[in-house]
Amino acid sequence: MRGRARLLAAALPLALALAACSADDAGEGGEPRRAEASAHATDPPAERTTKPRGVRIPAEVPNRPAKRAAVEMTGCAATDGGWAASGTAAAVKARDQTFVISVFFTTDQATVVAWGRTRVTVPAGERADWQVGVDLPVQGELRCVLRGVG
Structure with missing residues (x-):
């Protein structure tokens, strides 16, 4: 009896899910209905920045956690004809340190x-x-993303 109760308890969610996909959701000829535009849809932004043709975005950049901890990005702003990120790097070791800092510039949608x-x-x-x-x-x-420090 307990096995049958478990089987019914497991089958109930499946039955409810299938019932939710009833014929009421179908259009003519059993085809799924198309979603209708929402009355709350927003217009696309009037201003957009797009990636210039020929710009290749690297999939991998140097990134070492110890070096990244020593780098801080403090600025991200438009410049004449472009955009810039800025910050500071600290050599916390007893010797000079070289940092390779990579920044990605993104839209609000990343x-x-x-x-x-x-x-x-x-x-x-x-x-x-x-x-x-x-x-x-x-x-x-645009947003500035400190992508990696090597």
Whole structure:
């Protein structure tokens, strides 16, 4: 008897799911109905930035957690003809350190439209400023993503 109760308990959710897909959801000839436009749909943004043709976005970039912890991005702003990210890097070891900093520039929807990289060498125990800039006809706002530090 307990086995039968378990079987029924397991089958009940499946039966309910199948009932939800009844003929009421079908259009003419049993074809699924098409979704209708929502009255609450929003218009697409008037301004857009798109990735320029020929720009290749790397799938992998150097990234070492210890070095990344020593790098801070403090700025992300439009420039004349493009966009730039900036920040500082600190050489916390007893020797000079070189950082390769990669930044992705994205739309609000996280689409990467450009990327840039810089190399900065910081003397032992000191901090240095860095900047990554890209030439890009920008419409609207972009976000800067510190993608990797190697």
